[in-house]
Amino acid sequence: MSERPKLMQVLASEALNPPPLWIMRQAGRYLPEYKETRKQAGSFLDLCFTPELAAEVTLQPIRRFDFDAAILFSDILVVPHVLGQKVAFEEGQGPSLDPIGDDIDRLDLAALEYQLVPIYETVRLVRTSLAPEKALIGFCGAPWTVATYMIAGRGGDDQLPARKLALKNPEKFQQLIDVLVDASASYLIGQIKAGADTVKIFDSWAGVLDEEGFQRWCIRPIKAIAERVRAALPDTPMIAFPRGAGARLKTFAAATGVDAVAIDWMTPMQIARELVPAPTVLQGNLDPLRLAAGGKALDDGVDDILAAMRGRAHIFNLGHGITPDTPIRHVEQLVARVRRGGI
Numbered sequence: 001m002s003e004r005p006k007l008m009q010v011l012a013s014e015a016l017n018p019p020p021l022w023i024m025r026q027a028g029r030y031l032p033e034y035k036e037t038r039k040q041a042g043s044f045l046d047l048c049f050t051p052e053l054a055a056e057v058t059l060q061p062i063r064r065f066d067f068d069a070a071i072l073f074s075d076i077l078v079v080p081h082v083l084g085q086k087v088a089f090e091e092g093q094g095p096s097l098d099p100i101g102d103d104i105d106r107l108d109l110a111a112l113e114y115q116l117v118p119i120y121e122t123v124r125l126v127r128t129s130l131a132p133e134k135a136l137i138g139f140c141g142a143p144w145t146v147a148t149y150m151i152a153g154r155g156g157d158d159q160l161p162a163r164k165l166a167l168k169n170p171e172k173f174q175q176l177i178d179v180l181v182d183a184s185a186s187y188l189i190g191q192i193k194a195g196a197d198t199v200k201i202f203d204s205w206a207g208v209l210d211e212e213g214f215q216r217w218c219i220r221p222i223k224a225i226a227e228r229v230r231a232a233l234p235d236t237p238m239i240a241f242p243r244g245a246g247a248r249l250k251t252f253a254a255a256t257g258v259d260a261v262a263i264d265w266m267t268p269m270q271i272a273r274e275l276v277p278a279p280t281v282l283q284g285n286l287d288p289l290r291l292a293a294g295g296k297a298l299d300d301g302v303d304d305i306l307a308a309m310r311g312r313a314h315i316f317n318l319g320h321g322i323t324p325d326t327p328i329r330h331v332e333q334l335v336a337r338v339r340r341g342g343i
Contacts, residue, residue, distance in 0.1 A: 207244010
């Protein structure tokens with residue numbers, strides 16, 4: 001058996017049957033072992049910045065479910081945190097930040113590298129512990145999505161504060177995006193050098209932008225990050241997740257030049273396949289609620305995706321993150337169904 005990870009084979013545009021499988025937020029609140037480790041850490045940010053504990057959490061779903069890839073346990077908001085913006089995570093409440101307002105100049109790019117050393121150490125620890133046939137995914141938040149949290153101080157309401165600022169004062173907003181492009185590219189390069197096999201850019205709020213905004217705030221920053229990563233490490237494949245892109249997936253894939261595009265559950269995989277031509281790899285896109293429901297709803301969802309993607313380079317995943325109420329037995333059902341190729 002080849003020791004090259006299946007995920008990396010598919011990211012080289014090879015269609016495998018069954019496809020490799022991992023799930024977004026696979027290391028997290030639905031696992032009892034995660035909850036125990038979280039208690040040891042004290043706070044969520046302490047967990048992210050304690051390499052031994054963060055590595056443990058990263059590896060937990062691999063031990064339990066034998067997924068084909070581990071994804072670094074961290075959060076997209078560690079970047080504003082290390083840049084100097086106050087970030088807090090309250091259990092059950094989600095993240096909160098002190099809104100940045102017009103004080104973009106105080107963000108400290110110089111602090112980035114030494115502040116992120118613990119996360120790079122987590123990557124090294126995980127890569128050392130992972131079997132050679134398992135891939136390790138690094139990640140960051142896309143500049144647009146991270147900026148929306150930095151401006152609003154939270155998520156929700158279609159990120160109206162950021163959208164308004166981008167329209168009223170695009171020069172000021174561009175200043176913030178430029179900082180985040182620099183920080184994100186450096187962060188991804190650091191993760192790859194530490195041992196990540198591939199990296200993913202999460203643009204969870206891409207779908208709220210109009211066409212002009214999508215081009216300027218979603219596509220251009222991700223393209224800039226991809227170009228910088230490739231200039232430094234040209235052999236590393238890149239995945240991007242423009243959640244809510246819908247009919248704009250074709251433009252996104254062509255313009256950013258990423259190797260794989262993750263698809264949300266609102267876009268049928270057959271449509272995504274028609275919009276995004278090979279060799280671009282597609283990832284997705286089971287509705288997380290089907291996984292939470294289990295039973296026939298889960299089996300039918302898996303089978304439909306596998307049928308739609310047969311013969312195309314595809315990574316099986318959810319269309320967004322696993323929900324905390326998902327029973328472990330449903331994840332086991334998912335893995336078994338994908339591994340045997342559906343029905």
